[in-house]
Amino acid sequence: MSDSNTTDFTNPSTFILLGIPGLEAAHIWISIPFCTMYAIALLGNFTILFIVNRDPSLHEPMYYFLCMLAITDLLISTSTMPKMLSIFWFNSREISFSACLTQMYFVHSFSAMESGILVAMAFDRYVAICSPLRHSSILTTSVVAKIGLALVLRSGILTLPYPFLARQWPYCRSNIIPHSYCRHIAVVNLACTDIRISSYYGLFNLVSVIGMDVFFIAVSYTLILRAIFRLPTKDAWLKTFGTCISHLCAILILYIPDFFSSLTQRFGHNVPLYLRILFSNVFLLVPPMLHPIIYGVRTKQIRDRLLHLFSHKET
Template sequence: MSDSNTTDFTNPSTFILLGIPGLEAAHVWISIPFSAMYAIAVLGNFTILFIVITELSLHGPMYYFLCMLAVSDLVLCTSILPKMLSIFWFNSSEIDFSACLTQMYFIHCFSVTGSGILVAMAFDRYVAICDPLRHSTILANPVVAKIGLAVVLRGGMLILPLLFLARQWPYCRTNIIPHTYCEHMAVVKLACTDIRVSSYYSLSVAILVTGLDVFFITVSYTQILRAIFSLPTKDARLKTFQTCVSHLCVILVSYIPPLFSFLTHRYGHNVPQHLHILIANMYLLGPPMLNPVIYGVSTKQIRERLLRLFTHKRT
């Protein structure tokens, strides 16, 4: 290791991503499931986008939000995997300082954006079930576009201060990041100054965004469940609830792994570092892979369009 990595210096031009410390010998093997997850995520989300765009009957608020989620998932997993594989396969661990901050911004921005899209989808289900006669009026196409724009702007604006703060800190300890990607706290911990502003702001954003989003989703589904249980017949209740199953599964997949990672990071001091890093990768790659599978299996319209697509190709 060169002296420049261990002695004092100011604002390095590159950082060194170590991958998964302690598991360097297994990097190639670890890359296999991660590559498979990424391939499924890309194929699945592009399939969702293709089906919604080409099928006129799916041109509605629920499927527009689903397309937004697919795009957000594609950007999120593409932000981390190519560089991760270059570390695992070619030992190409260097990343430019600006590229590192850009990767950090995209990861956190689209994590916040994805959470906002889930809130929008919960609101769509609430209106569709609790006020169906006004659904097309309340969630007209211009309104859906404005909601989508607001969700993206929220993610971009909330994460922007983290980028500016990270760029201004002096880095004079080391340029080695024991991670597979430029996670915010992993980067700013290398600064040789008081980083409490960054730490408190990032923690506040995480708690505020996740807390508010989960609160709004909970309120929406509380009202949805009340409306479902007030339906006169069991068949009607079951049929209405089935329209929400896919979204509920996606919510669980999107929030439980990050919560588990947060708890182990804050309180699991005896958890090995390589396990922390594996979990951090899983919660960024897992939802983009599982979301299109969940919607493809549980949503009748998408499932039928897929079947028609494959049967048409065979004939």
């Protein structure tokens, strides 16, 4: 490695991504499940988009939000996996300063967008269960489009300070990022100045976006459960609650690794570095892989269209 990687400099032209420090010898083996999960995520999410686009009967708010989730899953995994696999396979670890900040912006922006879409889906479930007769009049195509635009603007604007602040700091220690992608806190930790503004803003963003989204989802499900328990029979309870299972699974597989990854990056200094980075990668790969599987298995309309598609091909 050249001396420029360890000597003093300001705003380096390139950063060096180490992949998963401590597990360099196993990069090839680690790439196998990562590549498999990425391929499943691509296939599953493109399949969801194809089925919903092809069938006019699925042009409803629930499936529009599902398409938004599929697009976001594709973007968030594709913003990191090609570079990550090039590190694992070809030891191609260099990334330009601008490309690193761009990747940072996309990763955090799409993550916030994904969380917001789950809130929108919770609202859809609330309206469908608590006001079923008004569902089509409340969640019109125009309203769904406005919700989608609002989510894009919210995530895009709230994430803008990440790269702008990171670009201001002088990097005079090293340009070696002990990570497999340009995560915000991993980059700014290399700065040789007080980065408390970046750190505090990152924590504020986590609490204001994820925290508020979790709060609104909790409120929605509180109202949903109240409506369900007013139904006359236990079978009606279970049938109505069953329409929420897919969404609840999507929530769990997104927020659990997200919270663990974000908190261990800031406070988990006793957690081995390679474990922290593995969980960060899991957060980017597992939800995009599992979301289409969950909705494909649990949603009868999509499952039926998928089976019909394959049976039609066989004939």
